Amino acid sequence: MDSNLKFDGTDEQFNEILFNSSLLISAIYKDDPLRYLNEKVISEKIKHNLGKVCVSQSFEQEDPQFKRNFFDFRFIVSKNDDFKRLIVAFKADENINDFLYDGQHMPHFDQINSRFRSSLYERTKSFPESYFLHKLNYQDYQVILTGYSLSGAIAAMATINIQGFTILPSISKKTLFIGFGCPYIAEMYFESETVKENQFLFIKNRNDLLVDLLDYLIDVVYFQQEMLKMNRQDILDFILQNMNDSNITFDNIFDVIFDRLSVRKPRNGTDEVFLFQFLESILKEINIDQKIKHACKKLTNCLNKDKFELIFSELYIKEKKNIIILDETHKLKVSDAILKKIEIDLRCFESFFQKIRQHSMENYFSNLQNNYFKSFINQTGSIVTEISHLKDFEISLVKSESSLIDIIVDPEKVQMYFILIFEPDNNSGFIIAARCSFGDNLFDLDYFRKVYENKYEVFIDRDLLIDKKGKLLYNSLKLILYSHFNKPIEMEFNLTLFANKI
Known part of the structure; x- marks a missing residue:
């Protein structure tokens, strides 16, 4: 896979990957993904190279704890032997509470020199990565992992796992992650020898306010606690700076430090709490306009103000890297500008609603269609009329x-x-x-x-x-x-x- 991907619409390899990824993401949200894909291919005269496709079981009838431990996400796999390409799309419950609050801290993973949401990283351990590693290491396949919104974070973690266990960095470069509307997931962006930024593509609609709000809430929960990164010198400095504080004693100093290091929810009654509740209410209903409007009105009533301003911490700004932005011309551009604050004029309700609506899967794919998907839809030439069932994983x-x-x-x-x-x-x-x-x-x-x-x-x-x-x-x-x-x-x-x- 060429690591120098072009985002201007002229790179046919990238366009194919982007289009096929979007097809799989659309399918994974359907009850019968394979049937949906076949009907869509025929009705819209779609040219694709998905090859064979299978989808994992959901085990809806199992008790919640058992399901959560082993099957807390679902994924669809396409395998094209002619192109030697595997594409995996993920779907998980859009549960922001699990996404943000998954323990007392963000654990450090030495193999990738970074800190990640522990629940996201743990959930991917049941993903059968050995199959994909074998294809990468011995059969010269490309592996693309993709997801939309919070499910994109699961796909990113699975990508990190696969890249962490590949034999050579050159093989690692055959993996690619594409996240559509995926929020920030790590303290640092994959600072290892095998995991490179150009193999992780975070595609964001410029006006997708929901991703910005998610990023801000993540900043509140993790990055605004500067002491999260305390080392020995930081602890000594903290003791010296607070030696005259009567509430801090020799006996409780480490309890105080531990408390500062702990991940806590925003305080009750703050704007962050209203924001948290708002995000929880709409993530699962992002494609239903009336429910989004109701949630937006509820948020504006709770805030009781004309303007809403959210300022990112310096630590968050320092750590965040470039994101690929889908701008008003529907072209992808690497954004050099780091978002420092979010300003929302709540007097213009329709504008606020439309910016939230930009997070919908439908908007992402319609925005990409003119520049990237045009050559794959409504084709008059020969079209594969049936996508067959992939049986590689069955036993x-x-x-x-x-x-x-x-x-x-x-x-x-x-x-x-x-x-x-x-x-x-x-x-x-x-x-x-x-x-x-x-x-x-x-x-x-x-x-x-x-x-x-x-x-x-x-x-x-x-x-x-x-x-x-x-x-x-x-x-x-x-x-x-x-x-x-x-x-x-x-x-x-x-x-x-x-x-x-x-």
Whole structure:
């Protein structure tokens, strides 16, 4: 992939990537993405090079905690073998509370020399990056990850993970992140040898006020606490500067410093709180005009002022890098100007509403259409009429060859060993969660691991399976395995065969 991408509409490789990324982002928000894509291709006479496509499971029926731990985002993958290109689009719940407040601090990740929202970084750990790394390292593929709004932040984190584990920097450059309307996600922009700015494209409508407001709130939560970056000298300086403060003693000095380092929500009754509530209310409804108007009016009533001015901290301005702006001519330009403050005239309600509305996915793609997508829509030549289903990630269990082979009981736990034969065997790594079912009881397996070859080890609390008299509570158990691209795989095992071992 050429690292010197041109944003003036003349770079056909970039235009193709941008267009295909937008198609996948549109599709991931539909109930049946593959059907939606095929209908759109035919009805709008679209020229594309998506190749084969698949979408991960959503597991809507599972309980919220289990779903959040393993399947808190959804993604769609397209694979084109002719172009040797993989594009992945992400969709996550637009939950600003999780996006902003994910712990007491922004943890530092040594591999990329930066601090990130920990919940975003943690959520991508269930993403099957090994598949994409293999394509990058050994099959000369390009990998493009993309997302819209807060989902773009998830895609950016997945990109960082992939780039952090590639073998060579030259291979890392075959990855590209494109975020549409994606807010600021890091303390510093990826200051490592393998992660370069030109591989991370943050595309923002110039009048997208929602991204600016999100950036400001992130600044309030993280960057306006200057002591977040305290080192040893900073701590000494703080002690010297506050040595006459009667509220600070030798006993509580480190508690005070820790409190300054902690991430806190804005104070009740402040403009930031009203702003926080406003963003929470509209992110999920950004494509519904009436709900946006209602939220905008509610915010203006809460603020009770004619003008709204938000000033960014010096630390935030210092750390922020260039963003690619989609301007009034619908062309992409790298912005050299750093936003220092946001000024909103609340007397002009329609202008305020339209600037919020610019964040909608519909506006981003319509603004790009004239300069970047024109050559791909309403084509009269040969068009691929069907996008086929990509099966690379799918896996099945060969039940005739799978079995429970041993049970070991001790005073606290039951240790079980299973032989599980998967087809294809290489895809067994895509199993990311497991549960056991005893009768009507369902238990998450915190410990489910492959010991060697096809042998798997499971630990279960003793009292879940054996009563106080040492008798089996159940005659059988059901093992349920989850992967992103399969419906749950279930298999039942007979426990009575091992009664003599209990």
